[in-house]
Amino acid sequence: MIEALLQNLDTLLLVLFAVCALAGAALMIVLRQPMRVAMALISTMVFLGGIYGLLGVHFIAAFQVLIYVGAVMVFMVYVIMLLEVREAEGRDYSGLLLPGLVGFVLLLGTMGIGIWHSLPAHHHSAGNEAYGISKFSISFLNDYWLHFELTSVLLLAAVVAALAVIRVSRRANHKRRHG
Amino acid sequence: MDRTQLLLGLALALFALGLLGVIVRRNVLVMLMCMELMLNGVILSLVTFAQQTATTVGAALVFLIFVVATAEIALAIPIVLLLVREKRTLDLGAYADLKG
Amino acid sequence: MGPDMLTLIVVLPLLGFLLNGVLATRLSGNLVGKGFVSVAGCALPIASFLLVVKCFFDLQAGGYTPLVETAYRWALIGDSAFEIAFYFDRLSAVMALIVTGVGSVIHVYSVGYMAHDKSFGRFFAYLNLFLFFMLLLVLGRSLLVLFVGWEGVGLASYLLIGFWFEELANARAGKKAFVVNRIGDAGFLLGMFLLYQALGTLDMDRINAAFGGATPPAVAASLVGVLLFIGACGKSAQIPLHVWLPDAMAGPTPVSALIHAATMVTAGVYLVARLSGLYLQAAEASALIAVVGVATAFFAATIAVVQTDIKKVLAYSTVSQLGLMFLALGVGAYGVAIFHLVTHAFFKACLFLGAGSVIHALGGEQDLRKMGGLARKIPVTFVTFAVATAAIAGIPPLAGFFSKDEILWYAFASTRGGSTLLWSVAAVTALMTAFYMFRLLWLTFLGQSRIDAKVEAHVHESPLSMTGVLMLLALLSAVGGFVAVPHFLEPQLPLPKVQEALHHLELPLLVLSIVIAFAGLAAAAYVFGSGTSRAEALQRRFAVLHRLLSGKYFIDELYERCIGRPLVWVSDFVFLRLGDRALLDGTLNGLAALGQRGAGALGRVQTGSLHLYAWFVLIGIVGALLWSWRHV
Numbered sequence: 001m002i003e004a005l006l007q008n009l010d011t012l013l014l015v016l017f018a019v020c021a022l023a024g025a026a027l028m029i030v031l032r033q034p035m036r037v038a039m040a041l042i043s044t045m046v047f048l049g050g051i052y053g054l055l056g057v058h059f060i061a062a063f064q065v066l067i068y069v070g071a072v073m074v075f076m077v078y079v080i081m082l083l084e085v086r087e088a089e090g091r092d093y094s095g096l097l098l099p100g101l102v103g104f105v106l107l108l109g110t111m112g113i114g115i116w117h118s119l120p121a122h123h124h125s126a127g128n129e130a131y132g133i134s135k136f137s138i139s140f141l142n143d144y145w146l147h148f149e150l151t152s153v154l155l156l157a158a159v160v161a162a163l164a165v166i167r168v169s170r171r172a173n174h175k176r177r178h179g
Numbered sequence: 180m181d182r183t184q185l186l187l188g189l190a191l192a193l194f195a196l197g198l199l200g201v202i203v204r205r206n207v208l209v210m211l212m213c214m215e216l217m218l219n220g221v222i223l224s225l226v227t228f229a230q231q232t233a234t235t236v237g238a239a240l241v242f243l244i245f246v247v248a249t250a251e252i253a254l255a256i257p258i259v260l261l262l263v264r265e266k267r268t269l270d271l272g273a274y275a276d277l278k279g
Numbered sequence: 280m281g282p283d284m285l286t287l288i289v290v291l292p293l294l295g296f297l298l299n300g301v302l303a304t305r306l307s308g309n310l311v312g313k314g315f316v317s318v319a320g321c322a323l324p325i326a327s328f329l330l331v332v333k334c335f336f337d338l339q340a341g342g343y344t345p346l347v348e349t350a351y352r353w354a355l356i357g358d359s360a361f362e363i364a365f366y367f368d369r370l371s372a373v374m375a376l377i378v379t380g381v382g383s384v385i386h387v388y389s390v391g392y393m394a395h396d397k398s399f400g401r402f403f404a405y406l407n408l409f410l411f412f413m414l415l416l417v418l419g420r421s422l423l424v425l426f427v428g429w430e431g432v433g434l435a436s437y438l439l440i441g442f443w444f445e446e447l448a449n450a451r452a453g454k455k456a457f458v459v460n461r462i463g464d465a466g467f468l469l470g471m472f473l474l475y476q477a478l479g480t481l482d483m484d485r486i487n488a489a490f491g492g493a494t495p496p497a498v499a500a501s502l503v504g505v506l507l508f509i510g511a512c513g514k515s516a517q518i519p520l521h522v523w524l525p526d527a528m529a530g531p532t533p534v535s536a537l538i539h540a541a542t543m544v545t546a547g548v549y550l551v552a553r554l555s556g557l558y559l560q561a562a563e564a565s566a567l568i569a570v571v572g573v574a575t576a577f578f579a580a581t582i583a584v585v586q587t588d589i590k591k592v593l594a595y596s597t598v599s600q601l602g603l604m605f606l607a608l609g610v611g612a613y614g615v616a617i618f619h620l621v622t623h624a625f626f627k628a629c630l631f632l633g634a635g636s637v638i639h640a641l642g643g644e645q646d647l648r649k650m651g652g653l654a655r656k657i658p659v660t661f662v663t664f665a666v667a668t669a670a671i672a673g674i675p676p677l678a679g680f681f682s683k684d685e686i687l688w689y690a691f692a693s694t695r696g697g698s699t700l701l702w703s704v705a706a707v708t709a710l711m712t713a714f715y716m717f718r719l720l721w722l723t724f725l726g727q728s729r730i731d732a733k734v735e736a737h738v739h740e741s742p743l744s745m746t747g748v749l750m751l752l753a754l755l756s757a758v759g760g761f762v763a764v765p766h767f768l769e770p771q772l773p774l775p776k777v778q779e780a781l782h783h784l785e786l787p788l789l790v791l792s793i794v795i796a797f798a799g800l801a802a803a804a805y806v807f808g809s810g811t812s813r814a815e816a817l818q819r820r821f822a823v824l825h826r827l828l829s830g831k832y833f834i835d836e837l838y839e840r841c842i843g844r845p846l847v848w849v850s851d852f853v854f855l856r857l858g859d860r861a862l863l864d865g866t867l868n869g870l871a872a873l874g875q876r877g878a879g880a881l882g883r884v885q886t887g888s889l890h891l892y893a894w895f896v897l898i899g900i901v902g903a904l905l906w907s908w909r910h911v
Binding site: 011014015018021022025026028029034037038041044045048051052055056057059060063064067068071072073075076079080082083091092093094096097099100101103104107108111112115116135136139140143144147148151154155157158161162165166168169172 | 182184185186187188189191192193195196197198199200202203204205206208209211212213215216219222223226227229230235238239241242243245246247248249250252253254256257258259260261263264265269271272
């Protein structure tokens with residue numbers, strides 16, 4: 001098997017990225033300080049982006065890094081810094097560590113066996129057609145323009161909600177100071 | 180073990196780890212990040228399956244999921260901020276007001 | 280005859296009940312005065328009586344074929360129709376004449392007796408109601424209509440015994456009467472069910488025909504006979520269901536006279552006589568009836584000897600005489616029993632009404648030990664009472680002599696169960712009857728006065744409405760025996776054959792009856808003639824026996840101990856505590872508590888901890904996966 005892998009650099013890189021992503025995820029559970037957890041998550045996401053690239057969907061890889069890491073995780077980091085989280089206060093794990101681990105093992109086992117046995121036989125050799133962003137955007141805006149508009153509505157709703165949150169927080173602040 | 184199985188196994192592992200993190204970690208922000216991890220695992224499985232077809236449906240869906248995830252996090256964090264300001268702690272154990 | 284005359288006879292007293300009940304009671308605020316009540320209350324029964332007389336003449340003109348009238352179809356169930364129909368033949372005629380005749384005069388008597396009572400209207404309403412039900416009973420064609428009347432007179436009896444219900448003892452007496460009657464009714468109902476199942480009809484003429492016919496029906500006549508007799512025991516106060524009658528004396532005296540002497544208690548006798556066709560085929564039942572009858576007669580007579588309340592003596596006397604009537608029925612002499620019923624109605628009503636007159640004169644006193652020497656003060660009452668006493672004792676040629684002698688003769692010589700034993704017990708009873716009745720006469724009217732001085736000053740004769748009735752009834756007691764009732768009823772109720780060997784003893788036994796009557800008179804005169812000293816001496820000598828008899832053989836106490844108390848225990852312990860509280864309430868409350876506790880337990884899942892909820896999600900996912908893959 002190792003010869004087969006070595007013959008295929010693609011697959012080797014894939015395995016490497018997969019292992020690293022997994023390591024990052026595992027670290028998230030273990031690390032104590034939130035900032036370090038955020039870093040671990042960022043690393044996992046970047047490796048996932050790499051996997052997407054190896055699969056041939058480069059633009060999705062780009063989106064992953066741009067949007068997910070660049071927007072979402074940066075926001076997360078800002079919040080952590082804002083809340084000035086000190087060293088982990090009190091205990092680190094909730095009371096359900098052991099039941100959680102048991103459930104985790106069960107889930108892995110159940111789904112793992114499912115994956116192992118019941119995959120349909122058809123293999124498209126994935127990643128052969130690298131498809132580019134132009135092809136994607138043409139078909140996206142031709143066939144899925146409605147969904148695109150609907151997401152813009154969703155974003156509008158998010159903006160309104162954010163404004164409402166600001167107002168609520170301002171009023172709460174006011175009450176606390178002058179109540 | 181072929182590529183699809185590997186990727187799906189990875190997706191499963193990410194999802195399971197994220198759920199475990201939600202169950203075991205006490206810090207609210209860490210819980211949020213674990214939920215993001217779960218979402219990433221799902222997106223990975225979606226991309227894997229999408230690659231097996233010749234259409235763009237999967238990719239379009241992934242794109243839209245990114246949008247939704249962004250909107251979600253944009254609102255979840257302010258809510259958490261407000262809560263934290265009320266309770267003055269990030270420990271989820273203090274948030275059990277809706278018991279019984 | 281008009282088309283609905285029988286129905287009219289029955290309905291007129293009902294009309295009286297409605298009129299008086301609605302207008303003359305507190306319900307409507309006493310709209311009418313006593314005058315209206317008296318007229319309405321008495322005129323309607325008298326009208327009924329006249330109609331009965333007319334129907335009697337119509338019957339006679341028609342060659343005594345029974346008059347049948349269907350008033351109303353009550354129910355149609357499947358194929359069977361239940362109708363309210365009336366039937367008028369010789370037996371019904373005799374009964375109806377007694378019921379309406381004696382009933383009417385007692386209504387007139389009540390006008391005088393209850394004149395000062397505050398519930399005058401209510402009394403007449405109830406009395407009319409009673410008459411209505413009694414007429415349903417005697418004129419009904421089917422056992423069902425009879426049973427309606429049966430229950431109805433029980434109801435009226437309850438209402439009238441407890442007429443002065445403010446006194447708790449009176450209400451209790453009414454309740455006791457009703458409950459004991461109910462026990463008898465259970466037997467009655469069972470008998471009715473058996474008859475209906477076997478014959479498909481409850482019409483009494485058809486029942487008699489079925490049992491007298493060639494092929495016997497599919498049910499044992501004796502079984503039905505015994506069951507119906509149990510009902511008769513309840514209504515006619517035979518052992519062991521006699522306990523209600525002495526207590527029923529708590530009601531006003533006209534009630535005692537009408538219901539508990541002349542008419543209601545004779546309903547049992549009427550029932551057996553009416554179903555003679557059935558009883559002729561039921562030898563065992565007849566034997567039982569004869570034995571129970573004579574035992575009751577003897578038993579009640581022994582108690583009557585020592586009673587000190589004037590009405591209680593008469594009550595036990597009634598039980599005793601009813602026993603003699605059942606003796607006659609038991610040996611197949613149905614007509615003779617009815618004859619004694621008729622004469623008994625006359626003299627017992629006269630005696631009760633006379634007692635009422637005495638009580639009225641003494642301002643409410645009923646204790647014999649506080650009476651005496653009243654003969655000069657209330658002479659009319661005395662004379663009528665004496666005539667009636669002689670009648671019941673069997674002094675010839677008064678009415679009681681004829682009927683009682685016939686009973687004794689058939690008890691001795693009937694081929695349907697007559698025996699020396701029955702005759703001898705009955706004869707001893709007759710002796711005791713004469714004795715205690717003359718004792719009553721002496722203690723009340725003759726000898727030294729033992730009355731309270733205050734009461735003595737106010738002793739006065741009763742008004743004409745009362746004394747007139749007394750005179751009428753005394754006259755009937757005197758000459759009533761000459762109406763040959765058994766002979767009149769013979770075509771319908773044949774007299775039993777007499778044993779050949781004993782034919783020649785008829786005259787000697789007749790003489791013996793006369794001797795017994797006079798012997799009783801003599802004994803009473805001897806013991807009570809000169810003051811109470813001899814009586815008290817006797818009482819001291821037989822103290823134990825006296826106590827037993829005064830305590831009525833302690834039967835009430837026995838029933839209370841053996842039946843009453845266990846029933847109360849079962850009700851309280853088994854039904855109330857176990858059944859109702861522990862089982863039913865426990866189940867309901869338990870279910871509710873279960874729901875509450877279950878909800879409480881389930882509620883503990885919601886701890887508010889997000890970690891726990893997320894863990895449930897995890898477990899749920901695993902579970903769902905496993906479940907969806909179970910067929911893989």
